[in-house]
Amino acid sequence: MNKQNRKLQTNQKSTPFNVPVALISILSMFVVATVFFAIEASTLGAHLAKLENEEFLLAKEKQEYSNQLINSSSLSGMGEKAEELGFVKPSNVIYISEKEAFAKLP
Amino acid sequence: MQTRIKLVAAFFLVIFIALIGRLFFWQVIRGKDLSAQARDQYQTGKNISAPRGNILANDSTWLAARGEAWLVYASLPDIKDDYRKIADKLAPFFVEEDTERADLLIEVERIFSLLSKEEVVWIPIKHKVSTEVKRNIEALGIEGIGFEKQETRMYPEASSAAHLLGFVGKDTHGEDIGYFGLEGYYNAPLSGKPGFLGRERDARGLPIGIGDTTEVTAISGVDLLTHIDKTVQLLLDEKLVEGIEKYGAVGGTAVVMNPKDGAILAMSAYPSYDPASYSEYGDIYFKNPIVSDSFEPGSIFKVLVMAAGLDSDAVGPDTKCEICDGPLKVDKYFIKTWNNEYNADATMLDVIVHSDNVGMSYVGQQVGADTLYDYLDAFGIGSATNIDLQGEIEPRLREKGTWNIVDLATTSFGQGVVTTPIQMIRAVSAIANDGVLVTPQIVDRIMGETWGEDIKPEIGNRVVSVKSANEVTAMMVEAAKNGESKWTHLRGFNVAGKTGTAQIPIAGHYDEERTIASFVGFAPADDPDFVMLITLREPSSSPWASETAAPLWYTIAKDLFIYFGIQPSR
Numbered sequence: 001m002n003k004q005n006r007k008l009q010t011n012q013k014s015t016p017f018n019v020p021v022a023l024i025s026i027l028s029m030f031v032v033a034t035v036f037f038a039i040e041a042s043t044l045g046a047h048l049a050k051l052e053n054e055e056f057l058l059a060k061e062k063q064e065y066s067n068q069l070i071n072s073s074s075l076s077g078m079g080e081k082a083e084e085l086g087f088v089k090p091s092n093v094i095y096i097s098e099k100e101a102f103a104k105l106p
Numbered sequence: 107m108q109t110r111i112k113l114v115a116a117f118f119l120v121i122f123i124a125l126i127g128r129l130f131f132w133q134v135i136r137g138k139d140l141s142a143q144a145r146d147q148y149q150t151g152k153n154i155s156a157p158r159g160n161i162l163a164n165d166s167t168w169l170a171a172r173g174e175a176w177l178v179y180a181s182l183p184d185i186k187d188d189y190r191k192i193a194d195k196l197a198p199f200f201v202e203e204d205t206e207r208a209d210l211l212i213e214v215e216r217i218f219s220l221l222s223k224e225e226v227v228w229i230p231i232k233h234k235v236s237t238e239v240k241r242n243i244e245a246l247g248i249e250g251i252g253f254e255k256q257e258t259r260m261y262p263e264a265s266s267a268a269h270l271l272g273f274v275g276k277d278t279h280g281e282d283i284g285y286f287g288l289e290g291y292y293n294a295p296l297s298g299k300p301g302f303l304g305r306e307r308d309a310r311g312l313p314i315g316i317g318d319t320t321e322v323t324a325i326s327g328v329d330l331l332t333h334i335d336k337t338v339q340l341l342l343d344e345k346l347v348e349g350i351e352k353y354g355a356v357g358g359t360a361v362v363m364n365p366k367d368g369a370i371l372a373m374s375a376y377p378s379y380d381p382a383s384y385s386e387y388g389d390i391y392f393k394n395p396i397v398s399d400s401f402e403p404g405s406i407f408k409v410l411v412m413a414a415g416l417d418s419d420a421v422g423p424d425t426k427c428e429i430c431d432g433p434l435k436v437d438k439y440f441i442k443t444w445n446n447e448y449n450a451d452a453t454m455l456d457v458i459v460h461s462d463n464v465g466m467s468y469v470g471q472q473v474g475a476d477t478l479y480d481y482l483d484a485f486g487i488g489s490a491t492n493i494d495l496q497g498e499i500e501p502r503l504r505e506k507g508t509w510n511i512v513d514l515a516t517t518s519f520g521q522g523v524v525t526t527p528i529q530m531i532r533a534v535s536a537i538a539n540d541g542v543l544v545t546p547q548i549v550d551r552i553m554g555e556t557w558g559e560d561i562k563p564e565i566g567n568r569v570v571s572v573k574s575a576n577e578v579t580a581m582m583v584e585a586a587k588n589g590e591s592k593w594t595h596l597r598g599f600n601v602a603g604k605t606g607t608a609q610i611p612i613a614g615h616y617d618e619e620r621t622i623a624s625f626v627g628f629a630p631a632d633d634p635d636f637v638m639l640i641t642l643r644e645p646s647s648s649p650w651a652s653e654t655a656a657p658l659w660y661t662i663a664k665d666l667f668i669y670f671g672i673q674p675s676r
Contacts (some may be wrong), residue, residue, distance in 0.1 A: 041315050042308060044315030044316070046312050048313050067237075067260070070173070075340055079323075088484075090668075
């Protein structure tokens, strides 16, 4: 009988697998993983929102620069500025033929 | 005991039925609403607008560009101030600076009445205000007033080429849609296709990165690169208005085209409108008279009839007119020359140079009605040019085989026949282009975000031989030098041109006083860079084209010669 009990005790000691501990460990891992992925998803969402906000601001800035470019490329606007600066259209154009001498040196 | 059990059973049955009924109410009757409410809590969706394409000049600068604007709205539950005070604060931003007080008060009342509406929570107050106005309103810090982005159209050259561009208005659903001109013709490709982005969001309203996403990508509208040369366009706009004022006309048109490939370099019509504020103008201003109005061309039509005569060998440049010694009696009518002077020995060259109606009737008789019809048809008279502008009309030629002798005679000198300015310039371009017809085109290239497609020139059929085209060109050169408009001819420049003065038909007869004066010409005559048509409606300083349309043509041509580098030939 003692011999048998000793054998049983020896067997029990050599069993390394503890079911409750294992279950708790697995559960803990799932909890940690869930929290981790939830945080990751939330961070990703926040990052996405931040990028979209940046995109919106950049698009707005681009639109403002485009508006400036469009307005400054106005030929009629340039014509008005040129007039203000004293430029005038030639009123009398003289065509000089190639054979005629011009700006002749003495 | 039995009774008690039955009562308890009945009680539970009633409760059960009540629960089933309630469940049916929430699950079936209100089910859709509740699931929609639930969805709203974790799902978000927004329409992605497709930006409208730009319209560009040939140097890739903008003729019409997409711009940013704002819708000013009121969220009534968030408003803390008195409605009247808010209306007083906002109204000055929505009216012109120099608006009278009465109009300002009308605007105040409009805003106040909008804010006072019952059973609404969100009200649009003003569409398409500028970013500057938005900033100014934001600075006031009015609670409950918000802004929503909208798209608007910018016109850096203001009302220049308004008829050619058209404008962007609203359809019956309040969506942007192009009307008239290029905006109307190319509305679908310019509009693009809006998209949609739907995805799940968390309690803070932030998108869930690993959640479900539904995305339909928006396709931007294409850009249109046109043949329009801004320098020529602005010149045409300016000079046309000056000419109309100078000659007291009620309106006018001007078109410049490359006769070799049909590229329209500029197109102007007056009276005009500002496409940025199109709603302030009446419908009559929107129609482009160059493609949508018909007119009797008068003597500019003679070059086409003469080309038909020369090409069909019915006459030659030196053929003498056998009936030019006096007025020509056709049926019960007498056909006279414009100055009632007659030259019995007139050659065909003289007929064109002096714009002789009797001489042209002779050409018509020699060619014959059916042959003349065939030539005019080949020149594109009576059929649409298929220019890429909305609203082109195609006034028909009188049916072949039904022309009487009066029709033949009057058509020969450009009366009793109707055409459009765009048909007319295309037909004359065929003469300038050695007898080959081309299709007028505005757009040169369609450009998407990642692709581009050239619109190739449409070269049509040969209408007359090179020889005939050259002979008519030579006649037009002589007409420009020695015809009625010779006083305005620019000496040394090789211009082929023809004046036309057409009386306006009114209720079965021609008005003696009111005319349409026109001049069509191209330069240099032997290798033209441009062909230009000018028409002036009812000029009052003189009814004659030689004293109105012709000098205006040369005034513009003088600047075009410098721009195109065309020099005098001697």
